[in-house]
Amino acid sequence: MSEATAMMQPVSGTPEQFKQSFRDEAREILTDLESSLLALNENPGDANLVSRIFRGLHTIKGSGSMFGFERMAAFTHDLETAYDRVRNGVLIASPELINLTLSAVDQITAMLEEEVGGVPCDQSACAGILDKVRRLAGLQESRAESGARAAYNEHNERNERNEHRPEDPAVSGKSVQNWLIRFAPGPDLLRCGANPLLLLRELGSLGGLSIRASMEAIPPLAELDPERCYVAWDMVLATSADRDTIRDVFIFVEDACELSIEPDNAGKAGDAAADRTERTQAERIASGLAEKRTPSTGRRTYDKPDSSTSLRIPAIKLDHFVNLVGELVTVQARLSELAGRSGDAEVTAVSEEIERLASALRESSMDIRMMPIRGTFEKFRRLVHDLARELNKDVELSIEGAETELDKTVIEQLGDPLMHLIRNSMDHGIEPAADRLAQGKPATASIRLSARHSGASVLISVRDDGGGIDAEAVRRRAIEKHLVAADAQLSEAEIFALIFQAGFSTAKQVTDVSGRGVGMDVVRQRVDSLRGSIEVTSKPGLGTTVMMRLPLTMAIIDGLVVDVGDSCFVLPMGSTLECIELTRDDVARANGKHLVNVRGEIVPYVRLREHFNVRSQPPEIEQIMLVETAEGRFGIVVDHVLGNCQTVIKSLGRFYHQVQIVSGATILGNGAVALILDPERLIQEAVGNEGRRLNGREAAMTGGRTRDGTCLPPHRAT
Amino acid sequence: MSIELNQTGDLSLILLEGVVDIGCAEELKIALLQAMEAGREIRISTEQASGFDVCAYQLLWAAQRDAKRLGVRFEFKGELPAGIEALLASSGLAGFLTTE
Numbered sequence: 001m002s003e004a005t006a007m008m009q010p011v012s013g014t015p016e017q018f019k020q021s022f023r024d025e026a027r028e029i030l031t032d033l034e035s036s037l038l039a040l041n042e043n044p045g046d047a048n049l050v051s052r053i054f055r056g057l058h059t060i061k062g063s064g065s066m067f068g069f070e071r072m073a074a075f076t077h078d079l080e081t082a083y084d085r086v087r088n089g090v091l092i093a094s095p096e097l098i099n100l101t102l103s104a105v106d107q108i109t110a111m112l113e114e115e116v117g118g119v120p121c122d123q124s125a126c127a128g129i130l131d132k133v134r135r136l137a138g139l140q141e142s143r144a145e146s147g148a149r150a151a152y153n154e155h156n157e158r159n160e161r162n163e164h165r166p167e168d169p170a171v172s173g174k175s176v177q178n179w180l181i182r183f184a185p186g187p188d189l190l191r192c193g194a195n196p197l198l199l200l201r202e203l204g205s206l207g208g209l210s211i212r213a214s215m216e217a218i219p220p221l222a223e224l225d226p227e228r229c230y231v232a233w234d235m236v237l238a239t240s241a242d243r244d245t246i247r248d249v250f251i252f253v254e255d256a257c258e259l260s261i262e263p264d265n266a267g268k269a270g271d272a273a274a275d276r277t278e279r280t281q282a283e284r285i286a287s288g289l290a291e292k293r294t295p296s297t298g299r300r301t302y303d304k305p306d307s308s309t310s311l312r313i314p315a316i317k318l319d320h321f322v323n324l325v326g327e328l329v330t331v332q333a334r335l336s337e338l339a340g341r342s343g344d345a346e347v348t349a350v351s352e353e354i355e356r357l358a359s360a361l362r363e364s365s366m367d368i369r370m371m372p373i374r375g376t377f378e379k380f381r382r383l384v385h386d387l388a389r390e391l392n393k394d395v396e397l398s399i400e401g402a403e404t405e406l407d408k409t410v411i412e413q414l415g416d417p418l419m420h421l422i423r424n425s426m427d428h429g430i431e432p433a434a435d436r437l438a439q440g441k442p443a444t445a446s447i448r449l450s451a452r453h454s455g456a457s458v459l460i461s462v463r464d465d466g467g468g469i470d471a472e473a474v475r476r477r478a479i480e481k482h483l484v485a486a487d488a489q490l491s492e493a494e495i496f497a498l499i500f501q502a503g504f505s506t507a508k509q510v511t512d513v514s515g516r517g518v519g520m521d522v523v524r525q526r527v528d529s530l531r532g533s534i535e536v537t538s539k540p541g542l543g544t545t546v547m548m549r550l551p552l553t554m555a556i557i558d559g560l561v562v563d564v565g566d567s568c569f570v571l572p573m574g575s576t577l578e579c580i581e582l583t584r585d586d587v588a589r590a591n592g593k594h595l596v597n598v599r600g601e602i603v604p605y606v607r608l609r610e611h612f613n614v615r616s617q618p619p620e621i622e623q624i625m626l627v628e629t630a631e632g633r634f635g636i637v638v639d640h641v642l643g644n645c646q647t648v649i650k651s652l653g654r655f656y657h658q659v660q661i662v663s664g665a666t667i668l669g670n671g672a673v674a675l676i677l678d679p680e681r682l683i684q685e686a687v688g689n690e691g692r693r694l695n696g697r698e699a700a701m702t703g704g705r706t707r708d709g710t711c712l713p714p715h716r717a718t
Numbered sequence: 719m720s721i722e723l724n725q726t727g728d729l730s731l732i733l734l735e736g737v738v739d740i741g742c743a744e745e746l747k748i749a750l751l752q753a754m755e756a757g758r759e760i761r762i763s764t765e766q767a768s769g770f771d772v773c774a775y776q777l778l779w780a781a782q783r784d785a786k787r788l789g790v791r792f793e794f795k796g797e798l799p800a801g802i803e804a805l806l807a808s809s810g811l812a813g814f815l816t817t818e
Contacts, residue, residue: 185772190740196772197809204808211810221750221780226743229772233810 021192022067024312025252026112029056031375033105038381041098050093051245053101054083059248060108062202066195067252072111078130079104082137097136099389102382104129176207176240178264184232186256191227194253200233203249207239236264255312315408318368325358325365329646330667332358337669362646370552371411373451373460374402379415380422384447387426394433394443395426400450406458406552413530414460414550417523421462421546422447424520429466429544439541441465457532457574458552463545469538471495477504496536500524531663531678559647559666561674562625562638564608565616568674570647570666571636575679577626579641584620596624596635605635606686627679634683645669649676661685723749728758731795737769746774750781758790765796775811 033056040049057080065073079101085091107129110121133139181203185196203209211233218230237246246261247254332354339351377399384397425447430436433443448463471492478484478498498504502521527534532550551574558573582605586596594605605624608614624635649664656662663678721742722733730753738746753760762778785792798806806812 190771190773197805197811200809201805209808211808213810215779218776218780218783221747221754221777221784224747224777224780226747226773226777227740230776231772231811235810 019067019193021312022063022069022252023112023116026060026064027109029059029251030105030109030112031378032056033060034102034382035378037098037102037105038385040093041095041385044093047087050083050087051242054080054087055245055248057083058245059251062249063252066198067193069111072108075104075111075126075130076108078133078137078139081139082133085137091137094136097133100129100132100136102385104133176238179237179239179243179246180260180262180264181235181237181246182232182258182260183235183250184258185229185253186258187225187228189253189256190229192253192256194256196229196231196233196253199249199253200235203235203237203246206241206246206249207237209235209237211235232258318408322365322369325361329358329362333645333667333669334671335669359646366407369408370405371408372403372405373411373414373458374399376411376414376418377402377449377451380418380449383419383422384426387423391426392432393426393430393445395430395445395447398446398448400448401452404451404453404458406451406550410458410530410550410552413526417526417548418449418460418462420520420523422449425462425464425466425544429464429468431467435467453552454549457549459547459549461545461547463543465543468540468542468544469496469499469536470540471538474498493535493537496538499536500534528660531680533680557647557649557676559645559676560625561642561645561668562608562623562640563642564612564639565614567612567614568642568668568672569608569638570645570674570676571625571627571679572676573644575627575629577628577633580624580626580635582622582624582635582637598626598633598635601633603633603635604687605637606683607637609637609639611682611686611689627683629680629683634679636677636679636682647676721745721749723752725753725756729761730757730759731761731763733763733766734774735766737771738767738774739769739771740773743773743777746777750777754781754784754788754790760785760790760792761795762793763795764798764802767802768799770802770806775806 033053036049036052036056040046040053043049057076061073061076061080064070064076082091082097083093083101086093086097091097103125107121107126110119112118114120183196183199185194189196200209200211212235214232214234215230217232218224224230239246243261243263247259250257250259332351335351336355339348342348381397384395387393388395430445430447431439431441436445437443446465449461450463451458451460453459474495475484475490475498478495478501479486479488481501481504483498483501483504484490500520500523504520524534527548527550530550532548534546534548536544536546538544559570560573560576560579562569562571580596580598582596590596594607595602596605597603603626607622609616609618619639622637622639623641624637625641626633626635645666645668647666650666652659652662652665661678661682662675663681664676665673666676668674720733720735721738722735724731724733732746732749732753734746750760760781782792784790797803803812
């Protein structure tokens with residue numbers, strides 16, 4: 001190992017745990033880089049975006065090298081330099097540079113993921129990107145290609161010689177400010193593989209750094225934990241860089257250290273640069289910082305309001321935690337059952353207290369799983385950008401409701417359906433610019449991604465202002481493909497629902513983007529698997545909206561326990577509106593039809609007893625659970641409502657995968673297993689069965705439908 | 719990396735070689751404690767060292783301070799390699815470890 005290499009090396013054998021942490025952080029930086037690049041493409045003169053991009057590249061390079069991603073660091077070196085030039089007004093952020101940088105981000109992502117099973121980066125593509133970037137930026141071939149660490153070493157060597165200050169005010173013309181910085185590594189920082197000395201060196205690259213190491217906390221040798229960091233640093237940094245840029249130096253260790261970055265209002269800018277070695281200066285800073293610090297009740301006080309309250313946790317740990325909460329909820333239900341049977345007031349009181357706590361814990365754990373959908377939405381900016389170039393269409397993506405939160409499992413499953421919808425929209429929905437202009441539309445088309453809460457669901461829509469769907473063409477195609485009978489009477493919604501059938505496509509031409517009829521059925525399947533629903537509305541010439549309704553959470557639900565004969569079922573509370581009685585007289589008044597009058601509204605219902613072929617006698621008075629479905633209100637008739645429960649959804653496994661009316665199973669307090677019903681699917685299936693039984697008779701007679709998957713809304717009584 | 723402790727009379731010589739970091743910090747601590755107990759003089763040879771991290775630095779600093787308190791002579795033999803010097807300087811740690 002050469003000396004230089006050894007010096008750059010983080011502490012021995014970078015632990016995979018810390019590398020993974022770097023990957024997690026780097027993914028976020030790369031996502032942000034991509035968004036910033038796309039935004040810069042729209043607003044070429046935005047200095048904040050340029051700074052953001054530069055900082056992202058700078059962090060990827062510096063930290064990449066620190067954590068063993070030397071090739072990534074070297075590759076990023078010239079890109080960083082190019083954006084330094086853009087920042088300093090020497091170079092223009094042309095679309096060509098932005099597109100090259102986007103391609104570079106793809107390669108950096110590949111470098112990041114290749115060790116963990118990702119697609120390896122394309123070396124020749126990397127070389128090509130660097131060549132073009134250098135040509136655009138007027139750079140000589142850097143030492144990046146002469147060795148993995150060369151560029152980073154060069155960067156650091158220049159820092160030591162006080163050359164190449166990215167924020168050199170002489171170049172940037174920005175004003176220099178002094179910052180008081182305290183950096184106290186946490187006890188485990190060294191065990192994670194981080195090397196604070198390299199961070200300090202990186203910090204020094206931002207400007208003039210005056211530094212004082214604090215050794216007071218180092219205990220006697222015999223008591224010293226050799227793997228713990230006891231040294232802290234007080235510094236003054238004279239730089240034109242802002243607080244975020246300074247903080248970025250510590251981005252990968254900030255959760256494991258005490259970090260304070262304060263502007264030095266007392267000190268003159270540039271003092272530190274001129275006085276790098278003067279101890280009195282550092283001591284003044286140290287004392288200034290000491291005044292600002294919380295009294296030493298412990299080391300880990302932390303001044304970062306935006307992230308001090310957040311903690312990064314591996315998803316697998318969170319899933320495990322939620323599973324445990326689920327088990328607790330199940331056991332608590334059993335305890336409640338036993339307490340109720342025991343009749344012991346004291347036991348009942350404890351049981352109720354545990355129930356209250358379990359409920360609060362359940363809600364908290366669910367809340368932890370909730371994530372804003374922003375990250376998923378933002379990824380599509382790149383897709384739209386690339387497809388627009390590929391298809392030679394001018395398309396603007398707008399995003400609404402990016403802060404809408406939903407379960408992380410749902411978010412993880414949403415990427416593919418949204419991608420299919422956007423690709424279809426861009427390929428088939430949006431017209432070429434000339435056609436749009438001829439129709440009096442703006443040349444730039446619009447795709448709007450939006451999310452909003454609606455009760456216990458989230459509505460996610462993809463809306464375009466393209467040509468819309470030709471309902472008649474869809475119908476003809478469906479008849480050609482024998483998906484519907486030639487004389488079938490279909491509503492517009494039913495016709496649009498056909499586009500989700502496997503193999504269905506009206507595209508005149510199969511392209512690389514879409515048109516093979518593969519995709520929309522996958523969208524439907526994915527939404528189904530999430531217990532959601534999807535609908536399409538479209539107006540010829542005006543555009544199409546695809547709306548997905550998805551549940552907020554997938555793991556635990558509030559449910560109502562009902563029974564039919566000896567069987568218990570759970571209905572999700574979120575879709576249940578109310579419970580009313582159904583007497584024999586009510587049935588007689590409807591002439592045996594499955595309709596009931598609910599305060600003037602005629603509501604169709606499904607009898608679970610008949611649907612599941614339960615042979616026992618129903619009680620004199622049955623219960624109708626009114627549920628809200630995508631198509632309106634329906635009733636589900638059961639024998640009794642036994643009570644409410646927090647229900648942990650357990651999968652029924654692959655064997656029952658096709659039984660769509662059951663979304664899972666749960667264990668009740670008495671140990672019995674109850675199936676969790678999906679009211680939406682149950683209604684669809686029941687109505688479909690009824691439709692087939694009536695063999696084409698008018699749907700209105702059943703209060704239902706003509707075909708699977710669609711339901712007529714309930715009738716208003718007159 | 720290697721850490722070698724040679725004891726001759728009152729003199730304990732600790733030879734540091736390669737990168738001295740968290741991977742051998744426990745070993746270095748044991749060597750320093752043994753040296754502290756054994757003799758009246760400790761000498762650390764850093765000529766063959768190519769890298770230090772904070773762990774190594776803290777141990778040497780603590781040993782130097784303890785030695786002073788106990789009246790044990792503590793010295794560094796030879797110059798610190800330039801790379802180590804530079805890194806320590808950029809971290810505000812230069813000058814804490816005194817060489818002979």
